[in-house]
Amino acid sequence: MSNIIKTLDATDCLEGIESVCDIESGRISGKIFYDQKIYEQELEKVFARCWLFVGHDSQIKKTGDYITTTMGEDEVIVIRQKSGGVKVLLNACPHRGNKVCFSESGSTRGFICNYHGWSFNVEGNLTGQHESGIYEDSNFDKSKWGLKEVAKVASYKGLIFATFDPESPSLEEYLGPMTWYLDALFDNQEGGTEFVGGCIRSTYECNWKIAAENFVGDILHAGWTHDSAARAMLGGAVSKVSDFEESYSVNWNGHGYEFALDTVGNVAVLGDSQLNKYLHTIKPSVAERLGDFRSNMIGSVSSCTIFPNFSFLAGQNTVRIWQPRGPNKIELFTWVVVNKSASQDIKDRWRKGAMMTFSPTGVFEMDDGENWEYCTKTAKGKVTAKQDLYIGLGMDSYLEDTDLPGNVYKGQLNEANSRAYYQRWQDLLQSKSWADVPNRNKGKAEVEK
Amino acid sequence: MNSKEQQLTPVSMEMHYKVSGFLNMEYRLLDEERFTEWLALMDEDIHYWMPGIENRRRENLLSEGFYDANHMAFFDDGKLDLSRRVARFSQPSAWAENPATRNVHSLSNVEVFEGESESELLVYSVFQSVRSRGQDEEYVIFGRRRDLLVKNGDSFKIRKRLILMPNATLSCKNINTFL
Structure with a gap:
């Protein structure tokens, strides 16, 4: 099972969205700055799809160095890997969804959820839990329950970008x-x-x-x-x-x-x-x-x-x-x-x-x-x-x-x-x-x- | 109380009274937008510093805990910087300051100690800044302060000010005042 978080299935487009702005005539509308329905669409069709800036290489120099940020309203951890690469992980435990990292930056060997003690390594893999024996009794497959990764991470000249959407164009094409x-x-x-x-x-x-x-x-x-x-x-x-x-x-x-x-x-x-x-x-x-x-x-x-x-x-x-x-x-x-x-x-x-x-x-x-x-x-x-x-x-x-x-x-x-x-x-x-x-x-x- | 604090010597009741009065007067000058007079209370070598507060784990603290001298700061000012901020407030084209922001600054928990030299005083306090703008905007900032004052005749000058807000995210758009 892939550890990549599944992106959203696109909902239908808002009715009338094509006419809310008439760019060719040089007209936009204040509605786009205050409308809750439009905002919900933006989280899905802009922020869950586009490449978003998540950090700079210099902020996470060594293995285990991390910063936390958000992609839209989704909370993520940006963390340097042993390989030198960067992973962007959902900052939410796959057990009850509790946030696993509460600090804005630091250096760590992993994250432990405060709720039931699920612990994850730098790669996001689940490595243990409080009362781990009971999980074994339930034929729990640890390999399937790591922190989820976003679809793609790429960087340009030190600027790290990530996207939730595997279908998005490459960062190169996007920029x-x-x-x-x-x-x-x-x-x-x-x-x-x-x-x-x-x-x-x-x-x-x-x-x-x-x-x-x-x-x-x-x-x-x-x-x-x-x-x-x-x-x-x-x-x-x-x-x-x-x-x-x-x-x-x-x-x-x-x-x-x-x-x-x-x-x-x-x-x-x-x-x-x-x-x-x-x-x-x-x-x-x-x-x-x-x-x-x-x-x-x-x-x-x-x-x-x-x-x-x-x-x-x-x-x-x-x-x-x-x-x-x-x-x-x-x-x-x-x-x-x-x-x-x-x-x-x-x-x-x-x-x-x-x-x-x-x-x-x-x-x-x-x-x-x-x-x-x-x-x-x-x-x-x-x-x-x-x-x-x-x-x-x-x-x-x-x-x-x-x-x-x-x-x-x-x-x-x-x-x-x-x-x-x-x-x-x-x-x-x-x-x-x-x-x-x-x-x-x-x-x-x-x-x- | 740690050993460092045990070495601190509280000043006399009279000096404590003078210092409190000075700091209250300073805040009233701000509330009355008397920025030039306020600036005159700053020593030429003033370091007016309000570091950014970083929400970090106990095992990953910075050189000063939640802040660091080499990191980003709300204020990291000398006298020239402060005078530029005052100059900005004083421009007729500071559009956002007309209507004016209405300020109430207050200070409490004042502790005054003797400084390293005879002319210096170390002051710990807690500040509260309430601002209201426009018809209905209200912003409240609390924090702790550590000031180094120098005696100046019958009054004082402020040589160092450290301002520590507890918030790692400022809950409003700006700090268009001094603290």
Whole structure:
């Protein structure tokens, strides 16, 4: 018997879900931020199917090192194996379902359930129980009752992803050409990246998509929402994004990265000249490694979401998951990512700078929370929830003639990525299987050499 | 009481009274949004630290138990960082602060001991922060605090503050105040 947890059989799609948003006309609806039935469908058709970020290699270095997290609302343990690989196990005992690991991270030789003493090793195999003799009397087959594993685990440049769905495309196919852009933060130096210790968790009363969409392609809000923070950190307003000569919005399978090529616009808001200096110092070696184009992205004005709920900012180096906790609530997990090869001093500066700007006490993030909560809460009104919401900026900005991979749009002040994000979301909710999910990509799947 | 604590010397009743009054005044300044005056109470070398709390097993504790100096923190600030936070609160474009957040800070369980040098005092306390925003939002944060004060004429300056919340997950969206 396979120890893989069986994924959900897809239920029928919600009636009318195909018309709740009309992306081609640049319209979405507040209903998608507050509706319990839609949320139930999301847990099944988005979170039980997509590849979800579950951790970074550097968080679980040695055999038995683990972190706990959730995939949608399902609790999982991410644990390093003796083989060097990673298993993602359901954090629920197969006897009565009790949680077996109550800590957020640590190192262990296994897990013992508090209820009836079922014990599991690092591989998740059941190795014993309290009063084990009585199980033998019942012809109990221990080999069948280990902790269940998720269907697939894979990683890209230290980022570990997992999916409950054996039918999902490979991680490589799922991410597509977005990996070319991910390298600008996650592989700009030899040795790659690591996460700083710890994980700050907080709670927002907002829908998970509002936050994810903000990072997929909404730099537009920054100049207005974050004016007070920018003035506090920089002594002046944030860079005027419309002044950038060259910037892009790129998306693929609902993922999106919007970016300028100004190298240090994002890092500058941390208000620490040593970090700007560090990026300028490594830039020539990044250019050698990744080419000139991406060396301009290492700390530029930018943001990214990998569908559905994994986001980061290059430069601020904040990495986060928006964990769904109901249609109008999320738990936000944040980490700080740094180059492994950077000095301890630089790593410390990034740890502090990221927290000072993007964390529950961060001067930038404070203003985001207010906006996202009330974008969600207004949809509590049945009539208000039916109001069309405009999402039409940059409708005709697709770039046919570009060597850049992905679906590439001109300019980062553009709602193209947001549209692609909600389109993917709606496509998934309308599809009972992966085979039904339409391929809406029209750009290059690979970089031309 | 462990051996380290036995070495602590409580200050006089009068000094205890002065310190309590100082800390109560500090909290009133925050509640009245008198941030510039509040900032002036911080020593130039202030380390204002609120580490993230990690929910870990007893056999896997960090250097300080549930927290670690090298891990992520809500606040890990010097004077410049604090002044930037104050500057942000003071911007007319801090949209989310209009209408203002209404704060009530209170302090209890105050214990005052002599510090390592004659000019220093070690203060343990328990804080409570109640915030209300908008029409109906309410957020309560409790925790323990350890302050290092330095005597400054007839008053004090705050040189170190360690803020320990019991929560490993903050139950609200932000901490838009000082603790």
